[in-house]
Amino acid sequence: MGVLEKHLLASPRQIQEIEKEMQRTQKNKATETNIPPPVALKAKLAKYRAQLLEPDKKAGGKGEGFDVLKSGDARVALIGFPSVGKSTLLSKVTKTESITGAYEFTTLTAIPGVLEYEGARVQLLDLPGIVEGAAMGRGRGRQVVSVAKTADVIVIMMDATKSNEQRRLLETELEAVGIRLNTKAPDVVFRQKAAGGIDTDEFIDVLLGTRKYIPCLYVFNKIDSVSLEEVERLSTENGGRNVMISCELDLGLDILLERIWEELRLVKVYTKRRGALPDLSDPICLRPGATIETVCHSIHRGLASHFKYALVWGKSSKFSPQPQKVGITHAVTDEDVYVSGTMSTPVGTDNFFPHSVSIFTK
Numbered sequence: 001m002g003v004l005e006k007h008l009l010a011s012p013r014q015i016q017e018i019e020k021e022m023q024r025t026q027k028n029k030a031t032e033t034n035i036p037p038p039v040a041l042k043a044k045l046a047k048y049r050a051q052l053l054e055p056d057k058k059a060g061g062k063g064e065g066f067d068v069l070k071s072g073d074a075r076v077a078l079i080g081f082p083s084v085g086k087s088t089l090l091s092k093v094t095k096t097e098s099i100t101g102a103y104e105f106t107t108l109t110a111i112p113g114v115l116e117y118e119g120a121r122v123q124l125l126d127l128p129g130i131v132e133g134a135a136m137g138r139g140r141g142r143q144v145v146s147v148a149k150t151a152d153v154i155v156i157m158m159d160a161t162k163s164n165e166q167r168r169l170l171e172t173e174l175e176a177v178g179i180r181l182n183t184k185a186p187d188v189v190f191r192q193k194a195a196g197g198i199d200t201d202e203f204i205d206v207l208l209g210t211r212k213y214i215p216c217l218y219v220f221n222k223i224d225s226v227s228l229e230e231v232e233r234l235s236t237e238n239g240g241r242n243v244m245i246s247c248e249l250d251l252g253l254d255i256l257l258e259r260i261w262e263e264l265r266l267v268k269v270y271t272k273r274r275g276a277l278p279d280l281s282d283p284i285c286l287r288p289g290a291t292i293e294t295v296c297h298s299i300h301r302g303l304a305s306h307f308k309y310a311l312v313w314g315k316s317s318k319f320s321p322q323p324q325k326v327g328i329t330h331a332v333t334d335e336d337v338y339v340s341g342t343m344s345t346p347v348g349t350d351n352f353f354p355h356s357v358s359i360f361t362k
Ligand SMILES: Nc1nc2c(ncn2[C@@H]2O[C@H](COP(=O)(O)OP(=O)(O)OP(=O)(O)O)[C@@H](O)[C@H]2O)c(=O)[nH]1
Pocket: 080, 081, 082, 083, 084, 085, 086, 087, 088, 089, 099, 100, 101, 102, 103, 104, 105, 106, 107, 108, 127, 128, 129, 130, 221, 222, 223, 224, 225, 245, 246, 247, 248, 249
């Protein structure tokens, strides 16, 4: 390391001092209004904080994902360049307070919050801002995009006042770690290839299992700072995947949560005890593709091995006295009503699986 570089590396104390100075300049005592901090100060702080994001070379700097335990029914990751408002959003829509600031790299690690929606608990992850080249190991960006790979839905967050180029750059970073946005995994079957078959790259992707196919929403924040025409224009682009919000003015946040919920496509399943009505306020939330077996697993680990059959009510005949008998591989949907499951357990062990007698979904 050269003398100059050494001089540029900031100590935590130097960073604290700049942050303090920023706070002093941000509040105008006389008018009690916020004034933007001087550009030079912001730039200096951003540079120092970006260094904190560099992988620790001594520790190997492997650039692995952050250690945040998955919790709740699904995970949503917030990906974006610095200072687009990711932490502001997390603090608005969850009970978690993630520190926000008018300078880049305010957030240096993954901050989980919980979105409560229609009885489901969804983990929302606030992440450090990424920079171009993140996936190639610049800064801790690689870690950030690796976390995105574990999400059920990715929210790409952008600043509506900045160029639309942001989107392409962010997508490139995600693709570099094997994420495919808004496309389905191709169905690979071994048959003679007719016209329109999948290409070799896709075939290899599927064989190696290295690709993750994840739905993505594109959120433009700070629409309070652009013209109505611009908001209109952006909202009609991108096949309905653009969501326009202002965290500051509380605009569009309900719509965003609704869209996230739609993209998650969670299936809600309710359990009930024999002879009792189900508790509709306490669903089991399952990912798309769930079967009766998934339902069993989420109730009790040992349940599936004792399962004989389940009874299904279709949406059209809700609570009908004539259910359909289905097996363990039956796919559950949000539209059907299920009541299961005759167990092969000996009589008298019913208490061991208190919810095993009846399972159904709305
Ligand atoms: N005008 C406007 N400013 C906003 C809005 N939302 C957030 N901000 C401001 O944008 C700045 C950055 O917000 P943060 O939430 O810290 O952004 P971030 O994306 O978490 O930033 P990093 O953690 O540094 O990557 C702060 O000064 C916020 O007050 C908004 O809707 N409108």
